[in-house]
Amino acid sequence: MSRNEPWLQTNWDWRAAGNFIGGGSGTGLAILAALASIQGTVYWPMGLIGAVLVGIGLFCVWLEIGRPWRALHVFFHPQTSWMTREAFVSALLLPVTLLAVVAAGPFLAMPTLAMGAIWAAAVLAAIYLFCQARILHASKGIPAWRHPSLMPVIIVTGLAEGAGFLLISAAFFGGGPAWMQVLLVVLLLGRWLAWRKYLADLTQTGAPNKALAVLHEATPLINIGGHIVPTVLVVLSLFTGDFGPWLAVLAGLTAIAGGWQLKFVVIARAAFNQGFALPLTPVRGTGQAGPGDKPGWNN
Amino acid sequence: MTRYVMVADLRRCVGCQTCAAACKHANATPPGVQWRQVLDMETGTYPQVQRTFVPVGCMHCADPPCESVCPSTATKIRPDGIVSIDYDLCIGCGYCAVACPYQARHIVHKRDLAYDKQAMANEEQRFDEGRMSVAMKCNFCQDRIDHAAETGQIPGVDPEVTPACVNSCIADALHFGDKDDPDSNVNNLLAENQTFRMHEELGTDPGFYYIWDKNE
Numbered sequence: 001m002s003r004n005e006p007w008l009q010t011n012w013d014w015r016a017a018g019n020f021i022g023g024g025s026g027t028g029l030a031i032l033a034a035l036a037s038i039q040g041t042v043y044w045p046m047g048l049i050g051a052v053l054v055g056i057g058l059f060c061v062w063l064e065i066g067r068p069w070r071a072l073h074v075f076f077h078p079q080t081s082w083m084t085r086e087a088f089v090s091a092l093l094l095p096v097t098l099l100a101v102v103a104a105g106p107f108l109a110m111p112t113l114a115m116g117a118i119w120a121a122a123v124l125a126a127i128y129l130f131c132q133a134r135i136l137h138a139s140k141g142i143p144a145w146r147h148p149s150l151m152p153v154i155i156v157t158g159l160a161e162g163a164g165f166l167l168i169s170a171a172f173f174g175g176g177p178a179w180m181q182v183l184l185v186v187l188l189l190g191r192w193l194a195w196r197k198y199l200a201d202l203t204q205t206g207a208p209n210k211a212l213a214v215l216h217e218a219t220p221l222i223n224i225g226g227h228i229v230p231t232v233l234v235v236l237s238l239f240t241g242d243f244g245p246w247l248a249v250l251a252g253l254t255a256i257a258g259g260w261q262l263k264f265v266v267i268a269r270a271a272f273n274q275g276f277a278l279p280l281t282p283v284r285g286t287g288q289a290g291p292g293d294k295p296g297w298n299n
Numbered sequence: 300m301t302r303y304v305m306v307a308d309l310r311r312c313v314g315c316q317t318c319a320a321a322c323k324h325a326n327a328t329p330p331g332v333q334w335r336q337v338l339d340m341e342t343g344t345y346p347q348v349q350r351t352f353v354p355v356g357c358m359h360c361a362d363p364p365c366e367s368v369c370p371s372t373a374t375k376i377r378p379d380g381i382v383s384i385d386y387d388l389c390i391g392c393g394y395c396a397v398a399c400p401y402q403a404r405h406i407v408h409k410r411d412l413a414y415d416k417q418a419m420a421n422e423e424q425r426f427d428e429g430r431m432s433v434a435m436k437c438n439f440c441q442d443r444i445d446h447a448a449e450t451g452q453i454p455g456v457d458p459e460v461t462p463a464c465v466n467s468c469i470a471d472a473l474h475f476g477d478k479d480d481p482d483s484n485v486n487n488l489l490a491e492n493q494t495f496r497m498h499e500e501l502g503t504d505p506g507f508y509y510i511w512d513k514n515e
Contacts, residue, residue, distance in 0.1 A: 003338070004338050004339075004340055009396065009397055011393030011396040011397055011406060012393055012397055016393075061392070064392070064393070065390050065391050065392045065393075066389075066390065066391020066392070066393075066406055066408060066431075066432025066433055067389065067390045067391045067432055067433060068390075070371070070388075070389075070390045071390060073370070073371035073372075073373075073388055073389075073390050074370040074371060074390060074392070075370075076370065076371050076372045076388070077369055077370050077371065077372045080366075080367040080368070081367065081368050081369060081370045081394075082368070083368065083370040083392065083394055084370040087370065135368075135394075138364065138367070138368050138398060139364075139368070139394070139397040139398050140364040140398050140399070140400050140501060140503070141364070141396070141397050141398050141399045141400045141401075141402070142397050145397070271397070273397075273400075273402050274400040274401070274402070274498060274501075275402075276338055276340070276353065276355060276402075276497065277497060277498060278340050278342060278351060278353060278497075279495050280495070280511060281309075281342055281343075281349040281351050281511070282308075282309035282310045282351060282509075282510070282511040282512065283310065283511060283512040283513075284310055289511060289512060290342060290343055290347065290349045291342060291343060292342065293340060293341075293342040295340075
C-alpha cells in the first residue's frame with residue numbers, strides 16, 4: 001500500500017462512535033416518548049433512559065478528548081462549530097429532560113409542567129440529533145462522513161433506535177401507543193432507503209476504495225439483522241398473543257443493534273481520510289505533463 | 300492585506316527530505332510527527348511512468364475547515380493568513396484533525412522518544428508539555444514571521460524570517476512570501492508559471508501552490 005492512499009484516521013475511535021450511538025438513541029427516544037405521551041403512555045422511564053443514553057454519549061466524548069479538564073472550552077465557538085452547538089443544546093437538553101421526568105414521575109405529578117418540559121425536551125432532542133448529523137457533514141477530511149447523504153441516515157437511525165427503545169419501555173412499563181410497531185417498521189424502511197441512497201451516492205461521487213469496501217461488507221448484516229429481522233419480529237408480535245410483547249422487545253433490540261452497528265461502522269471503521277492527489281505531473285525538460293493520480297480512490 | 304503562501308516547484312523538488320529534517324529540527328516535533336513531509340508519487344503505467352516528489356503539510360487555507368469546526372477557538376486564522384493553534388485553548392478533541400483534508404494535524408497523547416527509553420539531550424531540553432494531547436501542525440514557523448515585524452526584514456527573502464523548510468531546500472523548489480504583495484517573490488512565480496493546488500475542489504482555498512510548468 002502506498003502511503004499516499006487514504007488511511008484510517010485514529011483520532012476518533014469507538015468513543016466518538018459512542019457519542020453518536022448514545023446521542024442518537026437518546027434523542028430519538030426523547031422525541032418519540034413525547035409523541036407517545038399524548039396518548040397517555042408513561043413518560044418518565046423513557047425520558048430517563050433517553051437522558052442516560054445522551055449522558056453516556058457525552059461521557060464517551062469526554063473520555064476521548066486529550067485535555068478533559070479543559071472540556072468547558074467546548075462552548076467557545078458557537079458561531080460556526082457544530083460541536084459547540086451540540087454542547088449548548090446538551091446543556092439544556094439534559095436538565096429539561098430530567099425536569100420532565102420528575103414532573104411526569106410518580107412522586108411529583110405536575111401535568112402542566114410535565115407537558116411543557118416533555119415537548120421542550122423533544123424539540124431540544126431534535127436539534128441535538130441535527131447537530132450530530134452536521135458534525136459529521138462538517139468533517140471535510142473524511143469522505144465517508146462529509147457526504148450530505150449521510151445526514152438523513154444519522155437522523156432516521158436515531159429515530160429508529162428511539163422507536164426500538166419505545167417498544168422495549170412499553171413492554172416493561174405497560175401500555176404504549178398502538179402505532180409504535182407501525183412507526184418502527186416505517187422508520188426501519190426509511191433507514192434502509194437512506195442507507196441505500198448514501199452508499200449509491202458515495203460510490204458515484206467518489207470515495208476511498210477501502211471505505212467503500214468496509215461499508216459494503218457491513219451492509220448485509222445491517223440489512224438482515226437491523227432491518228429485516230426486526231420488521232419480521234414486529235409483524236409476528238402482532239399475531240402471536242402472549243408472546244407478542246416479547247417479540248416486540250426483540251424487534252426493538254435488533255432495531256437498536258442494527259443502528260448501533262451502522263454508526264460504529266461509519267465512524268470507527270469507514271473513516272478513511274482524503275489521502276493525497278496529483279492533478280497532473282510536472283513538465284520536465286521539453287516533455288509534456290503526464291496524467292495525475294488519486295491513489296486509493298474509486299474514481 | 301497580507302497572505303503568506305508557499306509555492307513548491309514540482310519540476311525542481313528532488314525528494315531529498317531536507318525540508319522535512321529542517322522542520323523537525325526547527326520545531327522539535329516528536330517521533331512519527333512530520334509537519335513538513337515530501338510524498339513520493341508514482342504515476343502512469345509502464346513504460347510511461349513518472350515519479351514526482353510533492354511537499355505537503357498544512358496548506359494554511361483561507362477557508363480552513365479546521366478553524367470553523369474547532370469548538371474552543373484554539374485554531375485561528377491570523378491577519379497574515381497563517382492558520383495557528385493556541386495550545387492553551389485546545390482541548391484535543393480531534394475534530395480539526397478529521398476536518399482537515401490534508402492530514403496535516405497531529406495529536407500526540409504519550410511522550411515518545413527517538414531511542415525508546417533514554418531521552419536525548421535535545422529531547423530533554425526541547426520537550427514541551429503544552430503540546431501534549433492537543434492538536435499541532437505546521438505554522439509556517441510563525442515565530443520567525445513575527446520577528447520580521449520587529450526587524451523590518453521580508454519573510455521569504457531574508458532567511459532569518461523565513462520558514463525553516465524553505466531555507467533548507469537544496470533545489471530552490473520551496474518558496475515563501477506574501478501573495479497579496481504584487482512585487483513579492485511568490486507573486487512573480489505565480490505570474491510566470493502554471494500552478495495547481497491540492498484538493499482544490501473541496502473549496503478550502505489552500506495557500507500552497509504547486510508549479511508544474513512555465514506559462515505558455
